[in-house]
Amino acid sequence: MKDKRLSLEQAVADLIRDGDSIVMGACLESDIPFAATHEIIRQGKRELEVVAPISDASTDMLIGAGCVGAVTGAWVGNVSAGLGHNYRRIMEGAARGRLRVNDHSNFSLGMALTAGAYGIPYMPLRSLLGSDILRSNPAFRVERNPFVRDQDDPVVLVPPLRPDVAVFCVQRADPGGGCHHWGSEGVMREAGLAAERVILLAEEIVAPEVIASDPNRVPFPPFRVAAVVEATAACHPSPMTGVWRRDTAFFNAYHDRSRTPEGFQEWLEEWVLGVNGHAGYRARLDERIDSLRIRGKALAAPTNYAAE
C-alpha cells in the first residue's frame, strides 16, 4: 500500500494549483477544513473556483484573502452570524468583475456533483423551476420532459461538476487513504467521487485494519484519495461529530472583525498569516481548544463483520 501521508504545507503546495476548482469541505456546517483554508491563504493561491455547498465562513475568508476567482455555490456567508463581509465588499463594489458567481441551490449543487461522480451526462431536476437562479447562472438549461407527450412538462438540466480538488476533514484515516467519517455527510460522498484529487485532513491516523473493520463507514474508496494529512482540530471553529464542539464565539468574532477591510487584515494577520502553520494556530487557541473537545462517550452499537 502506498503511503499517502503528507504535511499540510506539502499537500496544499503539491495538489492545489492556481485556477483549480476546489471543494473546501462538503458537510455544510460541520467538518469544514479551515486548516487548509488558512494554508491556501498562506501560500497565496490565486484564481481558485470554490465549489461551495455552504462551507460556513471558509469561502468568505478565501475571498477576502484574494484567492478566489469564482464561486460555484449555493451560499456564502457565516452560518451563525449572518452575511459574509468580504463577499459583500467585492460583490457590491467596483471590483465585482473579479469574482464570478455561478449560482446554485444546495440540491442542484449536490446533483451536479452526483452527475460528476457517476459520469451522468447531466441531471434533470424539478427543483429550481421558477427561480431566477436559472437566469443568473446560464449553465442550467430548461427543456421539455421527453417522456411526456401531451403537455409541456419543463425540467431543469444541471451539468455535471468535476472539481479538481476536494478537501475533507475526517475523524480517522489510514496512511493509504482509507478513512471513516460519521455524522451528517452533506455532499461529501459525491464530491469525493467527483473530484480529481482528494485531500484528507484526519483527526487521527490509524492502521488500515481499523478502517477495514467497518467498510460501510468509508465514504469513498482509498484509490480516490491523493493525500492524507494528520491534523488535529483542522475543522476549528466548525464542529466534528464526536470530537469537537462548534466554536460559535470564534465565528462571531470573525464576523465582527471582518466588517472592515482593515479589521479583516488584522484578523488574518492574527490567525492565519502570523501563525506558524496549523500547529501555531492551535497554540494560539491555547486552552480554548481544550474546552471545545468532546470528552463524553456515546458509542455506536457493536457491529459484527465476522465471516465464520
Add this chain to the structure above:
Amino acid sequence: MKDKRLSLEQAVADLIRDGDSIVMGACLESDIPFAATHEIIRQGKRELEVVAPISDASTDMLIGAGCVGAVTGAWVGNVSAGLGHNYRRIMEGAARGRLRVNDHSNFSLGMALTAGAYGIPYMPLRSLLGSDILRSNPAFRVERNPFVRDQDDPVVLVPPLRPDVAVFCVQRADPGGGCHHWGSEGVMREAGLAAERVILLAEEIVAPEVIASDPNRVPFPPFRVAAVVEATAACHPSPMTGVWRRDTAFFNAYHDRSRTPEGFQEWLEEWVLGVNGHAGYRARLDERIDSLRIRGKALAAPTNYAAE
C-alpha cells in the same frame, strides 16, 4: 412512536396486493428475503411485477409458483448454480405471453430507482448505448445531449421506478421502523426510498436507542417503513453479513430439483407449501441452520457520537 411490528403472514397479507410491483431484496446476492418469497407463494399472490436487481433464486421461485406477471430486472436465475429453470420454462414455451420482461442492466435499474427515490424526472446514462436492451425494453429513450451542440452525443434516458413494495432483510430493527444494515448495499437505499411501502424482516428487534446510537448505519428513515417483522434467518439460503453464511448446497439442490415442473412442485411442497410458516421452514432446516450461523466476532472499530 407507532409500533409497526407485524407477523410475516400479516405483513404480506396487508401490504402486498395482487398486481403490485415489488422489490424482493436489493443487495443482489445477500440479504434476500426468502421468508417473504415463501409467504407470498403460500398466500397465492398473483400478477406481481418483480423489480429484480438480481435477487438470486427468489424471482425464479415466484415465477414457478405462478405469482408473477412481469419482471422488471437485470437478471433472473440462480447465482451460484446457473439458469433459472422456471424462468426458462415459461419464456421458452407457449405460455411466454403470461410473463412480461422489462430488460434492464444492474446500473440502469439502480438509476431508475434513484430517480424514483429522489423525484428525478428521468435519468440520463451513457451505459447501455449499443445494447439491444434499448430495443427489447421500449421504456428507454435515446436522445441527443442538449449540452453538446456541435456533434451528435447520444444519451440513454431511463424513466423512474417507484415500486409499490420493497422487502428487505436487515440485521436489526426497532419497532418503529428504524434499522441497521451493514455489508454491501446493492440498490437497497434507493429502493427503500423509492418504494411506497417498506417491509423489514429483522434478524433481531432492538430498542430505538440501539438504532439511534449509530444513525449513519440507517439506510432510510423510519417514516418510510410500513412494517417490521421479526424473522430470524429470513434470508436463508442467502447470506447476511456477520450473521449467516450462504447455503450454497441449498441453492444447488433447488437448481437440480426445479429442472422439471414436477420436481419444482415437490420442492415447493417440501420447503414452502407444506411447512407451517417461516418457523416451520426453520424447523425443517433443523441442525443445518446452526451450521450456517456465524459465531466469530470481528467488531467494527468504536465510533463516538457524544456531543459533550
Add this chain to the structure above:
Amino acid sequence: MHHDYSTRELMIVAAAREIRDGEVVFVGMRLPMAAYGVARQTHAPNAVGLYECGLARHEPAQGMIHTMGDPPNQIGAVWATGTVAVMGLLQAGRVDAGFIGGAEIDRFGNINTSYIGGWTKPRVKLPGSGGAADIAAMSRRLLAIMSHEKHRLVPRVSYVTSAGYLDGGESRHRAGLTWGGPAAVITDRCVLRPHGPENELHLASLHPGQDFAEVAAHTGWELKAMPGMAGTPPPTEAEMAALRRVDPDGYWR
C-alpha cells in the same frame, strides 16, 4: 394563556402551529428549529424533522444549537446521510412542510435571499439560496418566517431565489411546480396566507397588540384582509412550557 412572552417567542409558537401531527417537516435554521421542538412536544408528537446537511430526527436536539450540523443535532438522529438523500425526498414529494427565512418577499410569496438591486450590480449581496430555493419549490407547503418591514415586504422581489406563486394565479403550476407554494408567512406583526384566485398574500391573523392599519402601513403592497381574519392566539401555557424546554437559556426571548 401565557402572558409573559416575546414577539420572537410568539413567532416560534405560531410557526409550531403550522406543523401537523405525523408530518415530515424540512426544518431550517434558527426559529424553525425551536418551532419544531415546540410542535413535537405539544400537538405533533409524531412529526419528523429533516435537516439538509443530511439528518432526520424525532426528538429535537437537547439544548441550544447554532447550526444544524452541531453535535447535539447529530446525537440521537434517527438517520444520518447526505444532502441529496434528504433533499431528494423533498423533490419526490415526501415532505409535507418546509421552513425558510428571507430578506425580501413579495405579494405572491416569492422570496429573495440572493441579490438586492439586480444580480449584475447588486446593491446588497445576500448569501444566496442554500437549500431555500429547493424547499420553496418542492415542499408540499412552504412556511416562511420574515421580519415585517416595508422594504422587505415588497410588491415584487428584484430576484426570485425561492419561487412562491411567481406572477400569481396558475403561474407557479405553469412553470412546472405542480404542488406547493407558501401556505403561511409568519412575521413579527401577523400571519399572512395566500387567498383568492391570484394567490396573493392576505392578512390572516394579527398578533396581539397589532392593528390592521399599522401592519398595512408596513407592507409594500396594498394589504387586504382574508375573510375570517382573526387575532393570533397568544402562546398557551403548554406551548410556553415546551419552548422553555427547547430554549432553557432564553436565547429566543
Add this chain to the structure above:
Amino acid sequence: MHHDYSTRELMIVAAAREIRDGEVVFVGMRLPMAAYGVARQTHAPNAVGLYECGLARHEPAQGMIHTMGDPPNQIGAVWATGTVAVMGLLQAGRVDAGFIGGAEIDRFGNINTSYIGGWTKPRVKLPGSGGAADIAAMSRRLLAIMSHEKHRLVPRVSYVTSAGYLDGGESRHRAGLTWGGPAAVITDRCVLRPHGPENELHLASLHPGQDFAEVAAHTGWELKAMPGMAGTPPPTEAEMAALRRVDPDGYWR
C-alpha cells in the same frame, strides 16, 4: 514453468495477466475472482477490485466464495457501499478493466447473455445482463471469459446484451461509447484480441496443445491470426502458488 495445471487454471492465469499493477478492476463472479487474486499476489500488488454488489477490496477474499456477496468478501473490504456508487465509477471512466462472461460472442466482441433465438420467442432464455452490459459499455478495457465452442463464437450474436465493437470499425464510437471495448477474450483454447481497422477478434495466442486449424474449426467465423501470434505461456510457479492460495481446495482444477 509449472506442469500440473488444468485448462481452467490456465484461463485464470491468462486472465490475471490482463490486470496491470495499480489498476482498478471490475471483478465479476467465478473465474475472474480467482484471476484477481492471482494478479494481486504476483505482478499487480496495487490493483483494486470492485464488486457490483457495492464493495471494493484490496486483498482478495480468504478462501472460496460462491457469490460476491458472501461474508468472506465482506470482511476486510476497503469500501462497502451501493451498486450505483461502484457502477457510477465505471460510467465516470474510473475503471481500467472489467471482466464478464457470456453464452455467445461474435467476431466484433458483442456478447449475448439474454436471449438465444430472438427476444420475442427465445429458444433459450438466459438470465440477462446483470451488470454485464454496463461493464462492457463503460470499462476502459473489457476482458471476456468464454467457453470456446462453435455455437458460442458466432458471426453475429442474435441479441447484443453487452456492446463490443458492434458492427466493427468506428461503430462503437458512433453509438456514443467513446472508450472501451473488448481487449481480450480468454477461452479454453486461446486468447483472442481485436485487430485491424474493423476491430475483429483475431487469434492472439494459442494455449499449450492447441493448434490454429482446430481452434479455427471451433470458431463460427473465419478466424484470422494476429501478426506476432504466439503461444500462451503456461502458468509459472509463482502464478500457480498464488492460485493455490486463492483456491486451496482446488475448486477451479
